[in-house]
Amino acid sequence: MSASLVLGIDGGGSKTLVAVGDREGEVVAFDAGPGINPMDKPGWRDALSALLSPFAALRPSIGAVVAGLPAYGEIAALSKAQEAEVRAFFGAVHQRVVNDVEAAHIGAFAGGPGVLVLSGTGSMAWASDAEGRMLRVGGFGEAIGDEGSAHWIGAAAIALASQAIDGRVEAPDFLRAFLDHLQLDRIAPQDALIAWRASVEHARSEIAALSRFVDARAEAGDPAAGGILDAAAAHLAAHVRAARQRIDDAALPWSTAGGTFSSRILSARTAALVGSRPEPPRLPPIGGALLRAAQDLDWPVDEAWIGRLAVSIENNAVHARNGRSDTLPEGEDDR
Structure with missing residues (x-):
């Protein structure tokens, strides 16, 4: 044939x-x-x-x-x-x-030039110029980086909750919603959070899944959750800027991929920091x-x-x- x-x-x-x-x-x-x-x-x-x-x-x-x-x-x-x-x-x-x-x-x-920034469980940007030269930004994995990814957002939520439990930060509404989301004991939240983390079988995916909780809280107007998405957007926009700088083309078009960008807030804030709207794939x-x-x-x-x-x-x-x-x-x- x-x-x-x-x-x-x-x-x-x-x-x-x-x-x-x-x-x-x-x-x-x-x-x-x-x-x-x-x-x-x-x-x-x-x-x-x-x-x-x-x-x-x-x-x-x-x-x-x-x-x-x-x-x-x-x-x-x-x-x-x-x-x-x-x-x-x-x-x-x-x-x-x-x-x-x-x-x-x-x-x-x-097949043309551009910067694709991906935020799923992990994060990475992939860029190419008109001559076909390619480079990667990020993609180091959650143990090193993956800033702005779903896992990074979930890990930031856990860290914020732990700090709120101790009184190191003031985020009572976020903490209450976080404990309820994971069905953790409000009486002894520190022990409950540690026990939850120890019981997680698929840590990477289950921590990443918390990004949806953060997005829902941000949509509800929770400033603590909004702050996490602000920080994630800043990291993702930095991927685009770094790729453009290394390619030496500040006008290189950009686009997005990955489920984390289904967040309206994250997408809008990333675009605002990049300074332009992403091209649809x-x-x-x-x-x-x-x-x-x-x-x-x-x-x-x-x-x-x-x-x-x-x-x-x-x-x-x-x-x-x-x-x-x-x-x-x-x-x-x-x-």
């Missing part, structure tokens, strides 16, 4: 998408599965293999694969393991493994992977192709959110 298809992978910490596109920019197969971040998902290999297995019948028609994987390029041993896992499934098919944020950047600017991260794979095959990608791909991905994503994968390869069950 001729190489009439391309396959993209958008791996993340909480979910992973796989999509197959054709020369016309239409998605012909699509599925979603669990996160495959090797930093905190020891079963990532099995999860990736299970997600790819329904696409085995399409391999003879696939000419190129681009896998955007979390943590790729950050730790040599893990990166080699990720490359090996992709190679084991696709064999001699042309394949490229990139960091998941790079794939998101390719999608956001349709041209394609989602899975679209960035498909676009790069199409370019690897020298397909005639134009604005119309990108537009069709964006619409097709959105239609398939709606099906996936509704629990249906109508475009799985024929004969395969939903996963």
Whole structure:
């Protein structure tokens, strides 16, 4: 068979998408599965293999694969393991493994220059100029940085609550809401908070989940929660400024990615500090992977192709959110 298809992978910490596109920019197969971040998902290999297995019948028609994987390029041993896992499934098919944020950047600017600032469980900015030179800002992980991320916001909420318990800061409304949110004892809050932290099984994701509590409190007018989001926005805006400075282009367009930016307050305050509104992404991260794979095959990608791909991905994503994968390869069950 001729190489009439391309396959993209958008791996993340909480979910992973796989999509197959054709020369016309239409998605012909699509599925979603669990996160495959090797930093905190020891079963990532099995999860990736299970997600790819329904696409085995399409391999003879696939000419190129681009896998955007979390943590790729950050730790040599893990990166080699990720490359090996992709190679084991696709064999001699042309394949490229990139960091998941790079794939998101390719999608956001349709392969053009810009700064993409991501805030999800972690945070990072990825930038490129018109000549294709790329650089990264942040992305050091929660033990070192990840400022402005959901985990950073959650950790800041815990720290603020602990200080309020001791009387080091005055934040009675925030503390009361925080204790109620976690169902902690108000009589002995110090012991209760320590016990809660010791009992957390998935610390990274559960601490990051507290960012939604902080956002809700900020929306309710809590100044303490608003202060946390102000600090997060300042960090994220600093990512954009640093990337522009290192690229040496103060007018480089910027865009956002990651669930933390679903916060209206965080998005608005970050934009205010950057000094301009972010550009809406041209394609989602899975679209960035498909676009790069199409370019690897020298397909005639134009604005119309990108537009069709964006619409097709959105239609398939709606099906996936509704629990249906109508475009799985024929004969395969939903996963």
